[in-house]
Amino acid sequence: MVAMAADERGIGGSDPDGADGTDGSVPESLSTEAVFETLSSQRRRYTLHYLKQRQEPVTVRDLSEQVAAWENGIDREAVTPKLRKRVYTALHQTHLPKMSKLDVVEYDSDRGVVGMTPRVSQLDIYLDIVPSNDLPWNQFYLGLGAVFTALVTVAALGVPPFDSVPGFGYALCIALTVSGIAAYHTVRDGRSRLGGNDDPVEEIVPPPESREMADSATGDD
16 A cells, blocks of 8 residues: 555655665666656656655645646646546546556555655656757757867967967866856756656656657557
């Protein structure tokens, strides 16, 4: 039972002894296919986002109301019974059983309660979360490196006015720029990652090796 499991492992499904598994062992790693199957659905991403925010088992009614609010871009108070029931039905019949089978969540269908398992933490390392109107960070850093390389190259070749800046000046400029961007990146990712304080992002890019499976994934959003 979800409630029993939560009591045994503590809030959010964590073991009080500090272990990841219920018996003191590290849980088996999720396969790439299981990760992609979980994250390919917007409703499943919203479910994980809410569970990680709450860090405790929640009722499916509560979950479906919040997911409906995120899906429709409205406050929870504005969610109608019809909107909530539509999400509730999909979660109860499809998404929660599938996530339970993958051992990502523990779902007590009789009591209508769902909670996280220790396996949820394994999903974090797979996520490259990018809002749909943003440039992926790996591409940004690649472009930034190309700009700095070109800048230092023309300075080394004595091209004015770039040759008027000493090498220490370029080194300091590059170090400060990279440090500042990295700090912003760290704060921004912490807020947008699943379970962060912000609303869930709309797009999650799965690992490159799993993207070829997108065409065969079922469209059950």
